[in-house]
Amino acid sequence: MDSISQYCEGAEHRCCARHLYSNFTLAHKGLVLKNLFWTAARATTVPEWKSAMNELKDISEEAYNWFFEKPPSQWTRSRFEEHSRCDILLNNLCEAFNSSIVVARDRPIISMLEKIWHQQMIRKNVKREAAQRWDHAFGPRIVKIIENATSEARYLKALYVGNHKFEISSRDDLRWSVDLTKHACACRKWQFTGIPCPHAISGMLSRDIGIYEYIDPWYMKETYLKCYSPVIHSMSGPELWPELGKHSLNQP
Ligand SMILES: [Zn+2]
Known part of the structure; x- marks a missing residue:
């Protein structure tokens, strides 16, 4: 933690929630605590996070106190910053590379x-x-996310209030405010990922607005191809390399 704040000043620093949970579970076991830990980690708003933490406190004060020294900004989405358009809680990315x-x-x-x-x-x-x-302007995983969010959006009610803003409500009377211009929803999922959440999609569907126009360009086929466009060139075996008259490398 010290090194990151020292050498990467201003950078957001997250811990892998799965590793954090492994540490937590050494002293605090049980399925209920496990579920509450993950609910708190995945919560995208502070009230949701607080409610999970309070439930956890009711079950075990000791487990609750364990989090005292763990800054929430490092392990729960509810405190993550939005600019990076990244909601990952785990370091699977490094783990996958490492295992490869x-x-x-x-x-x-x-x-x-x-x-x-x-x-x-x-x-x-x-x-x-x-x-x-890919036969779509966006990657297949993104298309799937939009399809799932669209099915969820059909259970929501959208009210257009003007200036590209909506009030979205669910059957159990929860409400979210959506602003299409800012690519923002009160649930914050859109801000974290750059992919519209079901609430935003519900608003778009109600006004016949194209959903794909509101996805961040990072997920476009064009962007993806740009990342993979540089070719790493092939190389012939050492027996075909030119003789330079230098001695070969010795073992260290
Ligand atoms: Zn939302």
Whole structure:
């Protein structure tokens, strides 16, 4: 924590909630506490987070106190900043990369780098070719999220109040305010991901507004292809390399 604030001044610092939970569960076991931990971590608004924490406190004061030294900004979405358009709670991204280089990690440094380079050369092309086959302007995972959110949105009631703003209500009388211009909903899910939440979609459906125009460009096929466009070039084996007359590397 100290290093991040020292060397990456101003950067938002999150902990992996799954690792945090592993630590928590050493002293505080049970399914009820587990569910409350995850409800608190996934809560996107402070009131939702507070209500989960209060429930947790009712069950175990000791478990509740365990969180005293854990800044909420590092493990619950309700305190995450919105600018990064990223709602991840876990560091699966690093874990996945780490597990993909297990074989390479055991090798000496040059062979390790060669192995990783080779892996990335193949991966980049696989990703690029797969994305070229997408028949939508957005990635299939994003399209699926929108489809699910659209089904959820059909259970909501939208009231247009002018200036691209809506009041959305659910059957159990919860209410959210949506502002299309700001790409924002009171639930904050849209702000975290850049993908409209069911509330925002409910408003859009009520006025026949195109949903896809309101998704952040980060999820577009065009953007994805841009990421994967640089080619990592292939390389012939060392027996075909030119002789430079230098002595070979000795072992350290
Ligand atoms: Zn919402």
